[in-house]
Amino acid sequence: MAREVLRPALELYLDVHAHPELSGAERRTADLFAARLEASGCTVTRKVGGGHGLVGVLRNGNGPTVMLRTELDALPVTERTGLAYASTVPGVMHACGHDLHLAAVTGAVDELDRTRSTWRGTVLVAGQPAEETLTGAREMLADALYERFGTPDAVLAQHTSPSPAGTLAHAADPGTPLMAASASVEVTLHGRGGHAGAPHLAVDPVLTAAATVLRLQSVVSRETAPAEHAVLTVGAMRAGGPANVIPDTADLSLCVRALSEPAVDRMVAAALRIVRAECAASGCPEDPDFTVTARSPALLTDGAATAAVRRAHEELFGPHRVVGTGPLTATEDFARFGAGGVPTVYWLLGVTGAGPWRRARDGGPPVPPNHAPEFAPDARTALPTGIAAMASAARRLLAPAGGTV
Ligand SMILES: [Zn+2]
Numbered sequence: 001m002a003r004e005v006l007r008p009a010l011e012l013y014l015d016v017h018a019h020p021e022l023s024g025a026e027r028r029t030a031d032l033f034a035a036r037l038e039a040s041g042c043t044v045t046r047k048v049g050g051g052h053g054l055v056g057v058l059r060n061g062n063g064p065t066v067m068l069r070t071e072l073d074a075l076p077v078t079e080r081t082g083l084a085y086a087s088t089v090p091g092v093m094h095a096c097g098h099d100l101h102l103a104a105v106t107g108a109v110d111e112l113d114r115t116r117s118t119w120r121g122t123v124l125v126a127g128q129p130a131e132e133t134l135t136g137a138r139e140m141l142a143d144a145l146y147e148r149f150g151t152p153d154a155v156l157a158q159h160t161s162p163s164p165a166g167t168l169a170h171a172a173d174p175g176t177p178l179m180a181a182s183a184s185v186e187v188t189l190h191g192r193g194g195h196a197g198a199p200h201l202a203v204d205p206v207l208t209a210a211a212t213v214l215r216l217q218s219v220v221s222r223e224t225a226p227a228e229h230a231v232l233t234v235g236a237m238r239a240g241g242p243a244n245v246i247p248d249t250a251d252l253s254l255c256v257r258a259l260s261e262p263a264v265d266r267m268v269a270a271a272l273r274i275v276r277a278e279c280a281a282s283g284c285p286e287d288p289d290f291t292v293t294a295r296s297p298a299l300l301t302d303g304a305a306t307a308a309v310r311r312a313h314e315e316l317f318g319p320h321r322v323v324g325t326g327p328l329t330a331t332e333d334f335a336r337f338g339a340g341g342v343p344t345v346y347w348l349l350g351v352t353g354a355g356p357w358r359r360a361r362d363g364g365p366p367v368p369p370n371h372a373p374e375f376a377p378d379a380r381t382a383l384p385t386g387i388a389a390m391a392s393a394a395r396r397l398l399a400p401a402g403g404t405v
């Protein structure tokens with residue numbers, strides 16, 4: 001890969017990694033991303049979706065339209081990688097690798113701009129904010145993304161994964177879910193506050209919450225077929241203050257995932273039933289509040305487009321670096337870009353360096369996964385791979401220069 005392509009992408013990666021921004025607050029990231037796209041000849045439109053969403057357009061004659069999508073947001077995680085370019089923002093970290101995705105897209109667009117004579121068509125770039133809250137894709141689409149910029153013939157995205165850097169993984173069985181549908185649910189349990197020394201005069205929501213968390217585990221273990229990919233995690237339990245006060249309320253945040261929307265619906269209904277029943281068992285004075293705050297459909301990749309891109313990757317990297325992967329219980333709002341039958345292609349980009357991979361294999365510490373404070377992609381291997389993977393995928397789905405459209 002040309003140094004002129006890799007160097008600015010790497011500089012962007014290091015800068016954005018050191019200056020992460022939370023979902024919905026990606027102002028600086030969007031500025032830097034837009035500037036890089038403009039330097040590669042894109043026309044950039046800002047505030048698509050109302051927030052920091054942006055769209056870049058690179059036109060190169062008649063031909064298909066291929067959209068490259070990247071996220072812009074970071075997570076409320078405190079970085080513990082010890083890297084020289086670690087986050088300088090307290091409590092915020094690019095722990096999901098979205099910084100690598102966006103840097104790879106700028107490199108791919110740069111590469112396509114430099115090789116315009118080899119392809120024809122239109123490259124759209126979607127810089128999507130607020131992926132971690134599963135809201136950004138929906139907001140960009142609701143702002144007439146496809147009506148304003150053209151409905152793509154294919155939409156491409158890649159995601160970092162804790163597998164060996166330099167490898168790629170495509171859906172082993174395109175057309176079936178690669179990633180799970182999900183629901184996020186906020187629950188408030190209403191007790192009756194009082195004195196810690198007189199619990200018989202109160203209704204303790206902390207005890208109700210604890211019992212609820214335990215019982216919710218039966219949704220998967222006892223109500224879901226063992227062959228089904230399903231998970232229910234209570235990601236947060238918040239209640240109380242001083243030890244000598246029984247609080248009024250307790251809050252739970254639930255994350256429900258399964259490979260189909262009906263399965264998610266069934267699990268959410270089961271969770272609601274259990275929450276209500278535990279409140280009744282505790283004698284809570286009020287019914288619990290129960291709000292679904294985010295939903296995302298399962299990600300089904302397109303069979304023909306995935307096969308074409310996988311072939312391109314195998315030709316470029318060699319078949320030994322391209323593998324198939326089964327359904328995952330991660331969730332992506334990228335699935336929404338497939339609305340209306342737009343073909344989607346999605347692959348996982350390995351980012352784990354050889355050292356940590358070998359140590360984990362030999363019984364050492366496990367490889368830190370996405371969202372962990374120690375998540376540290378081996379950018380020197382993963383970034384050039386990500387650039388080449390995205391550029392070659394786009395090129396395969398655009399028209400060859402001189403070919404028929
Ligand atoms: Zn994430």
Ligand SMILES: [Zn+2]
Nearest residue numbers: 096097098159
């Ligand atoms: Zn992510």
